Amino acid sequence: MSYPRNNSLALFSLYPLNAQAHDVLDHPRNRHLVAIMSNNTRVLDVGFNVQSQSRNTLATLGRNDTDIIVEGAKIGRIQCSFEIDPDSRVVMLYDRSNAQTTQVFGESTTPFEHGRLRRVVVQKGLNTIVGIGGVKCDFVRFELIWHQDPLETVDKIKSLESMFSGLKENPRLARTENDTPTVLPSQGVFRMRRMIVGPPLGSGQFGIVHKCVDVDSGKFMALKILTRPPGKSQEQWREELYRTLKREVEILSIISHVSKNFYP
Numbered sequence: 613m614s615y616p617r618n619n620s621l622a623l624f625s626l627y628p629l630n631a632q633a634h635d636v637l638d639h640p641r642n643r644h645l646v647a648i649m650s651n652n653t654r655v656l657d658v659g660f661n662v663q664s665q666s667r668n669t670l671a672t673l674g675r676n677d678t679d680i681i682v683e684g685a686k687i688g689r690i691q692c693s694f695e696i697d698p699d700s701r702v703v704m705l706y707d708r709s710n711a712q713t714t715q716v717f718g719e720s721t722t723p724f725e726h727g728r729l730r731r732v733v734v735q736k737g738l739n740t741i742v743g744i745g746g747v748k749c750d751f752v753r754f755e756l757i758w759h760q761d762p763l764e765t766v767d768k769i770k771s772l773e774s775m776f777s778g779l780k781e782n783p784r785l786a787r788t789e790n791d792t793p794t795v796l797p798s799q800g801v802f803r804m805r806r807m808i809v810g811p812p813l814g815s816g817q818f819g820i821v822h823k824c825v826d827v828d829s830g831k832f833m834a835l836k837i838l839t840r841p842p843g844k845s846q847e848q849w850r851e852e853l854y855r856t857l858k859r860e861v862e863i864l865s866i867i868s869h870v871s872k873n874f875y876p
Contacts, residue, residue, distance in 0.1 A: 617647060617649075618647045618648075618649070618657060618701075618759065619647060619657045619659070620661075621659050621661035621772065622647070622657035622658060622659035622661050622727070622759060623655060623658065623660075623670070623703065623760075623765055623768065624658055624659065624660035624703075624756050624757060624758045624759060625647065625649070625655035625657050625658065625756075625757045625759070626655060626656040626657050626658060626742075626754040626755075626756065626757075627649075627754060627755040627757050628655070628754060629651065629741070629751075629753040629754060629755055629758075630750075630752065630753050631829050632745075632751055632753075633752050633753055633754055635683070635754060636656070636680065636681070636682050636683075637654050637655075637656060639682075639683065641657065641681045642680055642681055645657055645658070645680065649757070650793040651798055652789075652859050655757060656680065656754075656862070657669055658671050658680075658774065659693060659772075659832040660772045661829075662679050668695050668696045668697075668698055668746075669693055669694070669695050669696075669754065669814065670693075670695060670696065670703065671693065672690055672693040673689040673690075673691050673692050673744065674687060674688055674689055674690040674692075674695065675687045675688070675689060675691070676689045676690070676720045677764065678690055678691075680827075682745075682752055683743060683772050684751060684752070685807065686713070686745035686746045686751045687709075687744065687745045687751070687752070688707075688708065688709035688710055688711065688713070688745075690708045691708060691709050691713075691714060691744050692705060692707050692708055692709065692714040692742070692744055692754040693705075693706045693708055693763065694706075694734070696769060696773075697829075697830030697831070699830070699831060699832070700766075700825055700830050700831060700832055701765065701766045701769045701808040702733050702735065702762075702765075702825060702830050703734050703735065703765065703768060703769075704731050704732065704733055704734065704735070704830050705731065705732055705733075705734045705739065705742065706730065707724055707730035708730075709744070712724070712730060713744060713747075713751075714742070714743070714744050714745060714748050715728070715742075715743050715744075715748060715749035716732060716734070716739035716740075716742055716743075716785070716847070717723075717741040717742075717743055717749075717753075718739065718740040718741040718755075719751075719754075720737055720738050720740070721738070721739050721741075721742075721804045722738070722739060722828070723739075723816065723828045724843065727850045728828055729828060729829075731828065731829075731830075732827055732828060733808065733809075733827045733828075733830055735762045735765065736757060736758035736760075736761055736762055736765070737762075738755075738808065738827075740755055740756050741753060741754070741755050742754050742755075742756065743805070770854050788858060793845075795800040795865075801872060804820075805826060805828075805833070806826070806828055807824040807825065807826055807827060807833060807835060808824060808825045808827060809822050809824050809835060810822055810823040810824050810825065811823060813834065813870075816836075818835050819836050819838040819839050820836070820837050821834055821835070821836045821837075822834070822836075822837065822840075823835075838853070
């Protein structure tokens with residue numbers, strides 16, 4: 613059987629890392645997504661080529677009526693999904709398994725954590741290995757091989773979305789809490805935001821403002837990185853910083869702006 617080199621509508625490929633992952637490529641219902649990389653390795657192409665049944669969903673993985681079939685008792689009916697955030701257009705991984713057995717691995721990761729919604733941004737260089745099923749979430753393991761950098765991925769998504777704009781949200785696949793039980797943070801519990809720092813937007817007296825994306829929500833944020841001006845003592849800097857930040861917080865609390873473009 614011959615396979616395409618790579619589908620032009622794919623954003624990334626799933627590279628099998630263990631025997632169970634190779635079994636996924638061999639499943640008859642997945643073979644139309646199999647492609648060959650330049651080193652002659654078989655992979656599963658994921659992107660608009662999958663033509664998922666749900667708007668903003670690139671692909672669902674699971675053992676029952678999903679876009680990519682993954683068999684095994686350790687795999688959920690709908691195990692996980694790759695979805696496009698409707699505002700930022702970045703790709704996110706959702707853990708939809710009842711047993712919460714989806715996880716990300718690799719050198720640069722922001723794994724699913726207790727108390728956070730079970731979703732994280734995936735892109736080149738971040739959360740590059742996905743494991744699903746089993747106690748250690750590694751029954752099936754894939755590496756995400758991206759075909760472009762994050763900026764090019766966002767641009768490609770924007771250029772391709774018009775081709776598939778007629779799709780509607782399928783109730784079976786749409787953010788079903790029954791499929792993905794989540795634990796919300798308790799009232800009063802502070803959790804540090806996990807962010808990807810983007811390009812600078814501007815600079816001021818005390819630092820540089822960067823446009824960022826929240827890894828756990830896929831939403832845009834502004835981050836100011838502060839530096840102490842030369843010639844200021846620590847005590848002077850602390851007092852002046854307090855007054856300046858207090859004034860900025862008061863101003864920001866009465867304005868609202870939604871940015872649509874993470875990358876300029």
